[in-house]
Amino acid sequence: MRDNTVNERRGLVVLDMAGTTVADGGLVEEAFSAAARELGVDPDSADHTEKLDYVRATMGESKISVFRHLFGDEDLAQRGNAAFEKAYGELVDGGRIAPIAGAREAIEDLRGEGRTVVLTTGFARVTQDAILAALGWRDLVGLTLCPADAGGRGRPYPDMVLSAFLRTGAVDGVRQIAVAGDTAYDMLSGVRAGASVVAGVLTGAHDDAALRAAGATHVLGSVAELPSLLRGVEE
Structure with missing residues (x-):
């Protein structure tokens, strides 16, 4: 074109x-699931499925912005984002990229x-x-x-x-x-x-x-x- x-x-x-x-290889979803567990989201729940769907839909967005949308409370968003970055970093260190x-x-x-x-x-x-x-x-x-x-x-x-x-x-x-x-x-x-x-x-x-x-x-x-x-x- x-x-x-x-x-x-x-x-x-x-x-x-x-x-x-x-x-x-889908590490964003894995890291999000790990972070959501730390915030008390049951991985088998409808809440987890709904939140993961939002993560998929907003791929490319700043991750802290995603956590702010999903959890509302700033403290929870910051905790979730920190847990996400930690989990993703561990996956990277494990040779997963x-x-x-x-x-x-x-x-x-x-x-x-x-x-x-x-x-x-x-x-x-x-x-x-x-x-x-x-x-x-x-x-x-x-x-x-x-x-x-x-x-x-x-x-x-x-x-x-x-x-x-x-x-x-x-x-x-x-x-x-x-x-x-x-x-x-x-x-x-x-x-x-x-x-x-x-x-x-x-x-x-x-x-x-x-x-x-x-x-x-x-x-x-x-x-x-x-x-x-x-x-x-x-x-």
């Missing part, structure tokens, strides 16, 4: 992590073309750092962002994309940004930030219909296809 609206180079590429560049096939190569390809790549997440910084360390990705890109790095609001707000724009100074305008992610919230974040390419990938939480409904300009099989897409729309 050719983008005829803008022929400028997409010099800033903002990529999601879990589900987009990182395969976590891996790169999406071709993700590292795609990032290196994008950087080799002179583009600036930023990795973003809805997790807390401690979890993001654990993932980067487990994959050996600490030096893969120059900037990584979590919601706290962008004022505390995660997706679907545009804050992390706009923080990447402001902090890197890589491009002159937001239309020179490309965003890629696996959730509807990733798409909304990119659209609200004004990115001209908002690419959904089918390696994570949401399907083609959900990604397009949230504003995806393109839907790819995986992030491995992104360098070719950007070269194509810039011809």
Whole structure:
């Protein structure tokens, strides 16, 4: 699909992590279930099922925001989020994550073309750092962002994309940004930030219909296809 609206180079590429560049095999759900148990939610209850459905629907959102919605009380939300991050970190330390096939190569390809790549997440910084360390990705890109790095609001707000724009100074305008992610919230974040390419990938939480409904300009099989897409729309 050719983008005829803008022929400028997409010099800033903002990529999601879990589900987009990182395969976590459902660890978010496992970690949530562990956290919910700590807060007294019976794993066999309808309440647990309802809460887990919400977690699935809001993949990509800041996790503390998810816990605030689910539990209301700020103390419970903070306790739940801390338990979630602890459980997820233990799963990461146990070797339960891996790169999406071709993700590292795609990032290196994008950087080799002179583009600036930023990795973003809805997790807390401690979890993001654990993932980067487990994959050996600490030096893969120059900037990584979590919601706290962008004022505390995660997706679907545009804050992390706009923080990447402001902090890197890589491009002159937001239309020179490309965003890629696996959730509807990733798409909304990119659209609200004004990115001209908002690419959904089918390696994570949401399907083609959900990604397009949230504003995806393109839907790819995986992030491995992104360098070719950007070269194509810039011809």
